Amino acid sequence: MDQATVTPHAGQSHELRIAPSILSADFARLADEMAELADTVETLHVDVMDGHYVPNLTIGPPVVKSIRAATDRFLDCHLMIADPRTYAPQFIDAGADSVTFHPEVEDDPRELIERLHEQGAQVGVAVRPHQPLSLVEELLRDIDLLLVMTVQPGFGGQAFMDDVVPKIAEAHRWRVDHGARFRLQVDGGITTDTIAETVRAGADTFVAGNAIYGKADRIEATTTLLEVAREARGSTD
Numbered sequence: 001m002d003q004a005t006v007t008p009h010a011g012q013s014h015e016l017r018i019a020p021s022i023l024s025a026d027f028a029r030l031a032d033e034m035a036e037l038a039d040t041v042e043t044l045h046v047d048v049m050d051g052h053y054v055p056n057l058t059i060g061p062p063v064v065k066s067i068r069a070a071t072d073r074f075l076d077c078h079l080m081i082a083d084p085r086t087y088a089p090q091f092i093d094a095g096a097d098s099v100t101f102h103p104e105v106e107d108d109p110r111e112l113i114e115r116l117h118e119q120g121a122q123v124g125v126a127v128r129p130h131q132p133l134s135l136v137e138e139l140l141r142d143i144d145l146l147l148v149m150t151v152q153p154g155f156g157g158q159a160f161m162d163d164v165v166p167k168i169a170e171a172h173r174w175r176v177d178h179g180a181r182f183r184l185q186v187d188g189g190i191t192t193d194t195i196a197e198t199v200r201a202g203a204d205t206f207v208a209g210n211a212i213y214g215k216a217d218r219i220e221a222t223t224t225l226l227e228v229a230r231e232a233r234g235s236t237d
C-alpha cells in the first residue's frame with residue numbers, strides 16, 4: 001500500500017467507501033448484479049461461510065474465480081471459515097484482492113498474514129461484536145483492513161448492534177495514535193440510519209448487503225449511503 005497517501009495525524013486517513021455485499025444479491029444473476037454497480041463502487045464484498053465457523057454455507061473458490069472473470073472491481077473476501085490457513089490461499093489464487101479472516105481460529109495469525117501478503121493480496125482481520133479490540137491489537141500494524149462486525153457473522157439482513165460503536169472509536173483512536181494505515185471497515189446492519197454513527201466513530205469502509213441489494217435502485221441506494229457518510233464526516237472527499 002502506498003504510505004505516501006496516508007496522513008496518520010489527520011484523524012481520517014482514508015476516503016469513504018461503500019462495499020456492497022453480494023450475499024444479498026441474486027446468485028443466479030451475479031454477473032448482472034455486480035455489473036449494475038460497477039461504475040458506482042470500487043469494491044465488492046464477498047461473504048464466504050463454511051458451515052463450521054458460522055451456521056451458514058455460501059461460496060467457495062470456484063465461484064470467486066468466476067466472479068473475478070466477470071468484474072474488475074476490488075474483491076474483498078470476508079472469510080467466515082474455520083480453516084483460513086488452508087483456504088485463504090485458494091481464494092487469493094481464485095482472484096481475491098483482499099482476504100479477511102477471523103484470527104481466533106489461528107494459532108499464529110501474524111505468520112498467516114505474512115504468508116498471505118507474500119501471495120500478493122491485501123489482508124484483513126475481523127472482530128466479532130463481543131470480542132475486544134485487544135484480541136487483534138498486536139496484529140494492527142501488519143494488516144490492511146480491520147473489520148469490526150456490527151452483527152453476529154453468519155447472515156445478511158440483521159439489525160445493527162450499536163453497542164459496538166465504542167469499539168470502532170477505540171480502533172480508530174489506536175490507528176491515529178500509532179500512525180497505522182489499516183482501513184476500518186464495519187459490516188452488518190449498515191443502513192442510512194446507522195452509517196453516520198460509524199463514520200463519526202472513525203469507520204471509513206462500509207459493507208452493505210440488504211441496504212443495497214434489497215432495494216429496487218441499487219445505484220441510488222449506494223449513492224445515498226455514501227452521501228450520508230460524507231455528511232457525517234463533514235467533508236466531500
Ligand code: DX5
Pocket residue numbers: 021023024045047078151152153154155156157158187188189190207208209210211
Ligand atoms: C454477515 C456478513 C455481512 C452481511 C451484511 O455475516 O459478514 O457482510 O452480508 O449484510 P447486511 O448489510 O444485510 O447486514
Ligand code: ZN
Pocket residue numbers: 021045046047078187207
Ligand atoms: Zn461480511
